[in-house]
Amino acid sequence: xxxxxxxxxxxxxxxxxxxxxxxxxxxxxxxxxxxxxxxxxxxxxxxxxxxxxxxxxxxxxxxxxxxxxxxxxxxxxxxxxxxxxxxxxxxxxxxxxxxxxxxxxxxxxxxxxxxxxxxxxxxxxxxxxxxxxxxxxxxxxxxxxxxxxxxxxxxxxxxxxxxxxxxxxxxxxxxxxxxxxxxxxxxxxxxxxxxxxxxxxxxxxxxxxxxxxxxxxxxxxxxxxxxxxxxxxxxxxxxxxxxxxxxxxxxxxx
Amino acid sequence: xxxxxxxxxxxxxxxxxxxxxxxxxxxxxxxxxxxxxxxxxxxxxxxxxxxxxxxxxxxxxxxxxxxxxxxxxxxxxxxxxxxxxxxxxxxxxxxxxxxxxxxxxxxxxxxxxxxxxxxxxxxxxxxxxxxxxxxxxxxxxxxxxxxxxxxxxxxxxxxxxxxxxxxxxxxxxxxxxxxxxxxxxxxxxxxxxxxxxxxxxxxxxxxxxxxxxxxxxxxxxxxxxxxxxxxxxxxxxxxxxxxxxxxxxxxxxxxxxxxxxxxxxxxxxxxxxxxxxxxxxxxxxxxxxxxxxxxxxxxxxxxxxxxxxxxxxxxxxxxxxxxxxxxxxxxxxxxxxxxxxxxxxxxxxxxxxxxxxxxxxxxxxxxxxxxxxxxxxxxxxxxxxxxxxxxxxxxxxxxxxxxxxxxxxxxxxxxxxxx
Numbered sequence: 001x002x003x004x005x006x007x008x009x010x011x012x013x014x015x016x017x018x019x020x021x022x023x024x025x026x027x028x029x030x031x032x033x034x035x036x037x038x039x040x041x042x043x044x045x046x047x048x049x050x051x052x053x054x055x056x057x058x059x060x061x062x063x064x065x066x067x068x069x070x071x072x073x074x075x076x077x078x079x080x081x082x083x084x085x086x087x088x089x090x091x092x093x094x095x096x097x098x099x100x101x102x103x104x105x106x107x108x109x110x111x112x113x114x115x116x117x118x119x120x121x122x123x124x125x126x127x128x129x130x131x132x133x134x135x136x137x138x139x140x141x142x143x144x145x146x147x148x149x150x151x152x153x154x155x156x157x158x159x160x161x162x163x164x165x166x167x168x169x170x171x172x173x174x175x176x177x178x179x180x181x182x183x184x185x186x187x188x189x190x191x192x193x194x195x196x197x198x199x200x201x202x203x204x205x206x207x208x209x210x211x212x213x214x215x216x217x218x219x220x221x222x223x224x225x226x227x228x229x230x231x232x233x234x235x236x237x238x239x240x241x242x243x244x245x246x247x248x249x250x251x252x253x254x
Numbered sequence: 255x256x257x258x259x260x261x262x263x264x265x266x267x268x269x270x271x272x273x274x275x276x277x278x279x280x281x282x283x284x285x286x287x288x289x290x291x292x293x294x295x296x297x298x299x300x301x302x303x304x305x306x307x308x309x310x311x312x313x314x315x316x317x318x319x320x321x322x323x324x325x326x327x328x329x330x331x332x333x334x335x336x337x338x339x340x341x342x343x344x345x346x347x348x349x350x351x352x353x354x355x356x357x358x359x360x361x362x363x364x365x366x367x368x369x370x371x372x373x374x375x376x377x378x379x380x381x382x383x384x385x386x387x388x389x390x391x392x393x394x395x396x397x398x399x400x401x402x403x404x405x406x407x408x409x410x411x412x413x414x415x416x417x418x419x420x421x422x423x424x425x426x427x428x429x430x431x432x433x434x435x436x437x438x439x440x441x442x443x444x445x446x447x448x449x450x451x452x453x454x455x456x457x458x459x460x461x462x463x464x465x466x467x468x469x470x471x472x473x474x475x476x477x478x479x480x481x482x483x484x485x486x487x488x489x490x491x492x493x494x495x496x497x498x499x500x501x502x503x504x505x506x507x508x509x510x511x512x513x514x515x516x517x518x519x520x521x522x523x524x525x526x527x528x529x530x531x532x533x534x535x536x537x538x539x540x541x542x543x544x545x546x547x548x549x550x551x552x553x554x555x556x557x558x559x560x561x562x563x564x565x566x567x568x569x570x571x572x573x574x575x576x577x578x579x580x581x582x583x584x585x586x587x588x589x590x591x592x593x594x595x596x597x598x599x600x601x602x603x604x605x606x607x608x609x610x611x612x613x614x615x616x617x618x619x620x621x622x623x624x625x626x627x628x629x630x631x632x633x634x635x636x637x638x639x640x641x642x643x644x645x646x647x648x649x650x651x652x653x654x655x656x657x658x659x660x661x662x663x664x665x666x667x668x669x670x671x672x673x
Contacts, residue, residue, distance in 0.1 A: 048626050051618065076628035088623045092641045101637065102627035109628070142623075158627065 001026045001197050002067075002166050007058035008222075009046045016042040018222035019058070024166065027194040031208055031233060032201045034219035035241040040201045041085060043219070044170045048082045049075050062166065076102075077109035079165030083155040083172050090142040095154070098142045099124060103161050127160040131187050149180035156187035167191070168199045173207035185210030205237035256289040256306040259385075266388035272365045273357075276373045280387035283378050290381060299561045299593045300532045304501060305475065308447065312416035319413050322441060326654035329409035329437065330354075332394055336413070336446070337420025339392050351402030351432070357393035357423060368395045371425040375453035375483045377536075380505050382477040386421050386449045393423030396436070400457075403433035407463075407652070412450050414442025414474050424452035428460040430485075435463040435652065438480065443472035443499075450478040456488040458512060463651055464492040470499045471529070479505035484544075486512025493650055494521040495659065497666070498529025498558055506535040510544035510572070517545070520646045523552035524666050525560055525590075532561035537579075539572040542602075546577045551642055555670040556587040565597040566607065573604045581611040584639055587673040616672050632668035640664055 002024040009017040016039045024030055034040050046053045047060065049072040060067040062078055070078065090098070103123075104114040115123070121138075128135055131153040143151050152172050159167055172184055188198065188211050200211055208216070208230065216232040217224045220241070226232065235243075263284060266277055289306060290297045315336035330348070332341045343354055355364045373387045398404055410424050428434055438452055448470065456462050462482070470476045476499065482490055496502060508517050523531045537546050546566065554560045566577045583592045596609040616639060624634035643663060650656045 050622055071631075072622065072625035073628050073630055073634075076626055082626050084623070088619045090620045090623070090638065093637050098624070098627070098629075098637070101629050101633065102624075105628040105630060105633075162627070 001063065003061045005059045007046065007060060008056040009042060010054050010056060011042070011052055015056075016222050017046065020219070020223050022217065022224065024197045024199060026197055027192070028215065029192070029198045029200060029211065029213045031213035031216045032199060032219050032224075033203070033205070033216060033233060033236055036203070038219045039222040040203075040219055041170055044082050044168045044201065047075075047080065047168060048072060073105070076164075077106050081159055081162055081164035081167045083152070083159060083167065083169045085171040085174060087143045087151045087155055089144050089146070091144045093142050094138075095140055095142050096121075096124060096138040099158060099161055102158065106162055123161060127157045130160060130190065131157045132183050133157065148175040149177070152176060152180070152184050153187070156184055160187060160191060164196070166197045166199070168201065170201050171203060172200075173202055173204065181207065181210060205233040208233045258305055258308045259284065259289055262385050262389060269389070269391070271391075272369065273372055276369070277388045280373065280378075280384040284381075284384045284388065287381065287384075296379070296381075296534065299559070300501070300503060300530065302501070305447065305477075310417050310419050310447070311445065312418050314416065315418065316415040319415050321411060321413075322439070324654055324658045326657070327407060327409075327652070329407040331409050331411060333411045334392060334413065334420065334422050336416050336418045337392055337422055337448070339394070349404060349406070351399035352404050353397045353399075354408075355395040357395065358391065359395075364395070367397065367427070368425060371395070371427060371453050371455060372423070373453075375455060375507075375509070376451060376479060376481040377507055380479055382449045383451050383479055383505070386423060386451045390421040390423045390451075392421070393425065395425045395427070396434075397427040398429060398432035398434050398460075400429040401431045404435070407435040407437055409437040409439060412438075412440035412448055414440070414444070414446035414448050414470065417445045418447075420446065420448045420450075422448070422450045424450075426452070426454045426462070428454070428456045428462060428488075430458040430460055432457065433461045437465040437467065437655075439465075439467040439469070440476060440478075441469040441471075442474040443470070445473040446475065448474070448476045448478065450476065452480045454480070454482045456482060456484050456490060458485045459487045460485070461489040462491070464490060465655065466492070466494045466504070468494070468496045468502060468504055470502055471497050472499055474499050475501040477501065477503045479507070481507040482517070483509050483511050484515035484517060487514045488512065489515070490517045490519075491651060492517070492519045493646070494519070494533070495663070496521070496523040496531045496533065498523070498525035498531035498560070500530065502530055503532040504534070506533070507538070508535070508546065509538040510541055510546070513541050513543045515544050517547070519546070519548045520649055521548075521550040522643055522646050522663065523550075523560055524643070524663055524670075525552065525558035526555045526666065526670050527557055529555070529558045530561075534563045535565065537566045537577065539566070539568045539575045539577065542571060542573045542575065544572065544575050548579045549646060550581045551583070551646055552592070553584045553639070553643065553667055553670070554586065554590040554592055556673050557589045559591040560593070562592070562594045562611075563597070564595070564609070565599065566609070568598075568600045568602050568605055568607065570601040572602045575602065575605040575607070577605070577607045579609040582642055583611075583613045584642070585613060585615050586670060589673070635672065636664050636668050640667055643667070
C-alpha cells in the first residue's frame with residue numbers, strides 16, 4: 001500500500017529525516033513513537049507534500065504511484081490523508097463548504113458523481129454525530145474558535161467523509177482528555193475495515209490503549225531505530241526514550 | 255510638452271460647433287496645465303509616457319466587434335465602436351419619460367440641454383477630461399422626466415477594436431424623483447486609447463444605480479471618469495469593476511450639492527500579470543447631512559500595479575456628515591505593487607468619518623490545509639482569498655449583474671498565478 005524507502009528530507013538546509021524506511025500493507029496500523037525533534041511531524045509533512053520540505057534521497061510509493069512526484073492535492077485525491085496536530089483556523093470559509101468541496105474533489109478523481117448539497121448534508125450530519133460535535137460546527141468557519149479537542153474531532157470527521165486509503169494521524173492525542181481521546185479513537189477504529197491503513201504518530205503510549213497497533217516503530221534522529229509489536233510501546237511508557245541513547249551507543253560500539 | 259497633446263490642441267482648434275465655448279475653455283486650461291510631470295500628485299505612480307509620444311496607427315475602425323452579453327439583463331444598448339456611436343437612436347423604442355439624444359443633435363433645444371451638463375459636473379483638473387471636453391464629438395445625452403422610474407437598464411458600451419483615439423461622453427440628467435439604472439462598460443485588448451467621461455446630475459430625491467465595468471486589458475489604454483452631482487435627498491449606488499491594462503485610469507468625483515443625499519460606491523479591481531489600474535476618487539461634502547460609504551477592494555497579481563487614491567473632503571459647512579472610506583488589497587506576489595492613499599480632509603467639527611487601508615498576502619498555511627484535502631489549487635485560492643471581493647459582488651443590487659460578475663471575476667482570479 002505505502003512503501004517508504006530510505007527517505008531523506010530537510011527543511012531550510014536542516015536535515016530532519018535520515019534514511020527512513022517503512023512498509024505499510026493494507027489494513028495495518030503502524031504506530032510511530034519517538035522523542036521531540038525526532039522528525040515525527042516532518043514525516044507527515046513530507047508525505048503530504050508541504051512546501052519547503054525537500055526530499056534529498058529515497059522514494060515513496062502509494063499503491064503503484066510515485067507519491068513524491070504528485071502535487072499536494074493529487075496525493076490527497078490518491079487516498080492519502082493527514083490529520084494535523086495543529087489544524088489551521090480559516091475564518092470566512094465554512095466547515096460545510098470546505099468539506100463538501102473536498103469530498104467532491106476526491107469523488108471526481110475517483111470518477112464518481114459529485115454529491116448534491118442535500119446528499120452531502122446528510123453524510124456530514126452523520127459524521128458530525130459520530131465524532132460528537134454539535135451540528136452547528138458544520139456552519140462555523142473551518143476550525144474557527146474550536147478548542148484543541150474539537151479541532152482533532154473535526155479532523156477525524158474529515159477522515160470519515162473522505163474515506164482515504166492511508167491515514168496519517170499526527171499526534172491526534174495531544175492536548176486531549178481521556179473522554180475526548182476515546183471519541184477520537186472510536187472515530188478512527190470505526191474506519192478500520194481491513195483495507196484502510198493507518199500511521200499513528202504519537203509521543204505517548206496512551207493513544208495506543210485505544211487504537212491497537214499491529215506494529216510499533218521508534219523514530220530517533222530521522223530514522224526508525226527499533227520496531228516491534230504493541231509491547232514495544234509499553235516498554236517506552238515504562239522506561240521512556242532514555243534507552244535509545246544507550247542502544248545507539250551500543251550499536252556504535254559494536 | 256507632449257507631441258500627442260499638441261495634436262489634440264491643433265485638432266480641437268478646428269472644431270466649431272455649439273460646444274465650442276466649452277472646448278475653448280478646456281483648451282485654455284490644457285495649455286495652462288501642460289503635460290503632467292512625474293511629480294504631479296495625480297500622476298505620481300502612473301506613467302504617461304506611452305500616451306505622451308503616441309501616434310495612433312489605424313485610420314479606420316475594424317469591422318468585427320461583438321457586444322458582450324450579460325445574461326438576463328436585457329438592457330437598452332448604446333454602442334460606441336472606437337469612439338463612433340453605431341446605435342441608431344431613432345430605432346430605439348423607449349418608454350415614456352426617457353429621452354436619449356446624440357451629442358451631434360441639430361435641435362436647438364437639445365443642444366441647450368447638452369450645454370447645461372457638458373463639462374459642468376466634471377471638475378477641470380482632469381487632464382484627459384479636458385482633452386475629452388476639447389475633442390469629443392460622439393456622445394449621448396440621457397434624461398429621465400420628473401417622477402419617472404425606468405425599469406430597463408441602459409448600457410453604454412465602449413469597444414476598442416483598432417489603434418485609434420476614441421473620445422466619448424455620457425451625460426445623464428435625472429429630474430426630481432426619477433430613477434434609472436445605467437451601466438458604462440468598456441473593453442478591448444489591442445493598442446488603442448479610449449477617453450470615456452460621464453457626467454450625472456441626480457435631481458432631488460432621484461436615484462441612480464450606476465455601474466462602470468472598465469474591462470480593458472493588454473495594450474488598450476483607457477483614461478476616463480464618472481462624475482456625479484447629488485441634489486438633496488438623492489441616492490447614488492455605484493459599482494466599479496476594473497481590470498488592468500498597459501494604462502488604465504479612472505477618476506471619480508461625487509459632489510454632495512444638496513443635503514441628505516446618500517452615496518455608496520464599491521470598487522473592485524483584479525489585476526493579472528503586469529497590468530496597471532489606477533483609481534482616483536474624490537468625494538466632496540459641500541453641504542450638511544450627507545452620507546458616503548466607499549469600499550475599494552482589489553487583488554494584485556505578479557508584476558502588476560494598483561493605485562488607489564480616495565479623498566473625502568468635508569467642507570466647513572458640511573456638519574453631520576457621515577463618511578466612510580476603506581481600501582483592502584491582496585497581493586499575490588513579491589512583485590505585486592499597491593500604492594494606496596485614503597485621504598480625509600475635514601473642516602467641519604460635527605461629523606463622523608472613518609478611513610483605512612490594508613494590504614494582505616496569501617496565507618500559505620491555510621492554502622496547504624485545503625490542498626491536503628484534495629481541493630484544487632485554483633479553487634482553494636478562490637475559497638480562501640476571494641471572500642472580500644465576493645462581499646462587494648453580493649452587494650450589487652442587480653441580480654443579473656451579480657450572477658454575471660461572480661463567475662467572471664472568480665475565474666479571472668483563479669487564472670492568476672501566486673508566486
